[in-house]
Amino acid sequence: MASSSSSAPWKQLLLNALDANAKLQHSSFFQLATIASNGRPSNRTVVFRGFQEGSNKIQINTDCRTRKIEEIKHYPFGEICWYFTDSWEQFRINGRIDIIDGSNSDPVMLQQREKAWFASSLKSRLQYLGPSPGVSCASEEPFKKYSLDPSSGPVDTFCLLIFDPEQVDYLNLKRHERLMFTSKRNADGFECWMLEKINP
Amino acid sequence: MASSSSSAPWKQLLLNALDANAKLQHSSFFQLATIASNGRPSNRTVVFRGFQEGSNKIQINTDCRTRKIEEIKHYPFGEICWYFTDSWEQFRINGRIDIIDGSNSDPVMLQQREKAWFASSLKSRLQYLGPSPGVSCASEEPFKKYSLDPSSGPVDTFCLLIFDPEQVDYLNLKRHERLMFTSKRNADGFECWMLEKINP
Numbered sequence: 001m002a003s004s005s006s007s008a009p010w011k012q013l014l015l016n017a018l019d020a021n022a023k024l025q026h027s028s029f030f031q032l033a034t035i036a037s038n039g040r041p042s043n044r045t046v047v048f049r050g051f052q053e054g055s056n057k058i059q060i061n062t063d064c065r066t067r068k069i070e071e072i073k074h075y076p077f078g079e080i081c082w083y084f085t086d087s088w089e090q091f092r093i094n095g096r097i098d099i100i101d102g103s104n105s106d107p108v109m110l111q112q113r114e115k116a117w118f119a120s121s122l123k124s125r126l127q128y129l130g131p132s133p134g135v136s137c138a139s140e141e142p143f144k145k146y147s148l149d150p151s152s153g154p155v156d157t158f159c160l161l162i163f164d165p166e167q168v169d170y171l172n173l174k175r176h177e178r179l180m181f182t183s184k185r186n187a188d189g190f191e192c193w194m195l196e197k198i199n200p
Numbered sequence: 201m202a203s204s205s206s207s208a209p210w211k212q213l214l215l216n217a218l219d220a221n222a223k224l225q226h227s228s229f230f231q232l233a234t235i236a237s238n239g240r241p242s243n244r245t246v247v248f249r250g251f252q253e254g255s256n257k258i259q260i261n262t263d264c265r266t267r268k269i270e271e272i273k274h275y276p277f278g279e280i281c282w283y284f285t286d287s288w289e290q291f292r293i294n295g296r297i298d299i300i301d302g303s304n305s306d307p308v309m310l311q312q313r314e315k316a317w318f319a320s321s322l323k324s325r326l327q328y329l330g331p332s333p334g335v336s337c338a339s340e341e342p343f344k345k346y347s348l349d350p351s352s353g354p355v356d357t358f359c360l361l362i363f364d365p366e367q368v369d370y371l372n373l374k375r376h377e378r379l380m381f382t383s384k385r386n387a388d389g390f391e392c393w394m395l396e397k398i399n400p
Contacts, residue, residue: 024285026283026285029283029285031231031233031243031281032243033231033233033241033242033243033279033281035235035239035240039235040235040277040279040294041233041234041235041241041242041277041278041279041294042233042241042279042292042294043231043232043233043243043279043280043281043292044281044290044292045281045283045290077240077241078241079240079241079243080243081231081233081244081245083226083229083231085224085226085229085285090244090245092244094240094241130399131399132399133398133399133400134378134399135398135399136396136397136398136399137397137398137399178334196336197336197337198333198334198335198336198337199330199332199333199334199335199336199337200333
C-alpha cells in the first residue's frame with residue numbers, strides 16, 4: 001500500500017497516541033539514539049517540541065555544548081524510540097537530523113529557531129545560560145543566579161534539531177499489531193510512504 | 201573518587217529508582233540502542249529481567265529471530281537509556297552485550313538461560329512459538345493457537361542477553377545532579393568504578 005499525501009500516514013497514529021496519553025507529562029519524552037565518536041551507540045531522553053510547520057519533521061531543542069551535537073555533526077542519523085506507557089504503543093522512527101544553530105545561513109531556519117526559543121518556558125531558556133553540560137563540576141565555582149529578559153532572542157548555546165523521518169516501525173501491544181512505514185521518493189520527486197503489516 | 205566493591209556504586213541508585221517507581225509497570229522498561237547492519241542507530245523498548253546473580257550485569261530476554269540479535273553479533277555494544285517517570289531519574293548505561301542462545305557451550309550460561317525462561321510468564325514464553333518477528337504478515341496464514349507445557353525448557357528461539365555496563369551516566373532532574381560512573385580494571389584485574397560529578 002502506498003500513500004503520497006504531504007502528511008505521512010503514521011503521523012495521525014502518532015497524534016492519536018499523543019492525545020490518548022496527554023494527561024501524562026512524560027508522554028512528550030522519547031529516547032534519541034545516535035552514534036558516538038568512538039562508534040558506540042549513544043541514547044538519551046529528549047522532549048518532543050512539535051512538528052515543523054506543514055511537515056512530518058520532528059523538532060527537538062538542545063544545548064550546542066552537549067555531546068549529541070558533536071555526534072550528529074559526525075554522523076547525522078538517529079533513531080527515536082517513543083513508548084507510550086498508557087496506550088502501549090511504540091514508535092521507532094529512523095531518520096536524518098539537521099542542526100539549526102545561530103550560525104545557520106538560511107533566514108527561514110533562523111526564524112524557526114527563534115520561534116522554538118520563544119515557545120519554550122523561561123525556566124527552560126535559563127538552562128542555556130548555565131555551565132557547560134557534561135563537563136566536570138567546578139565545585140569551587142560559586143552558585144550563580146542567571147537572569148534573562150523574556151523578550152530577548154535565542155542565546156548562542158540554543159540549538160534546534162530537525163529530525164526527518166525515513167522509516168517508522170509502529171507497534172501496538174494492546175492490539176498485537178505492527179506496521180512498517182517506509183519513505184520513498186517517486187518519479188516526480190515527491191515523498192511517498194509504503195506501508196507493510198509485519199509480525200509483532 | 202574510586203570504588204572497588206563487587207557491587208558497582210551506581211547499582212544501589214538503580215535499585216532505589218526501581219523501588220521508588222515500583223507501582224508503575226513501565227518502570228521496568230528501558231530503551232536499548234544498538235547499531236544496525238547499515239551503520240545507523242537502532243533503538244527499541246525492552247524489559248529489565250534483573251541482574252545476573254552476584255554481578256552488575258543486566259539481563260534481557262529476546263527472540264533469536266529479532267533484528268537486534270544480528271546487530272549485536274555484528275557489533276556487541278549498546279547503550280541503555282532508562283528514564284524513571286515518577287522520580288525523574290535517567291540512567292544511560294553503556295556496555296558490551298553477550299548473547300546466550302541454546303547453542304552456547306558453557307553449561308553455566310545455559311543454566312542461566314533456562315532460569316530466565318522459567319522466570320518469565322507462560323504468556324511471555326508462548327510468544328517465542330509465534331511467527332518470526334519483523335517479517336511481513338502472511339495474511340493468508342490461518343490463526344494458530346499455540347500451547348506449551350509449563351514444565352518444558354526454553355525453545356530454540358529464546359535468547360538471553362547479558363549486558364555488562366562499562367559507563368553509567370546518572371541524571372537526577374529533581375535534585376539537578378548528574379554523576380558519571382566509569383569502570384576501570386585496576387592492577388590486580390579487579391573492576392573498579394570511578395565517580396565524577398558533572399554538570400547536568
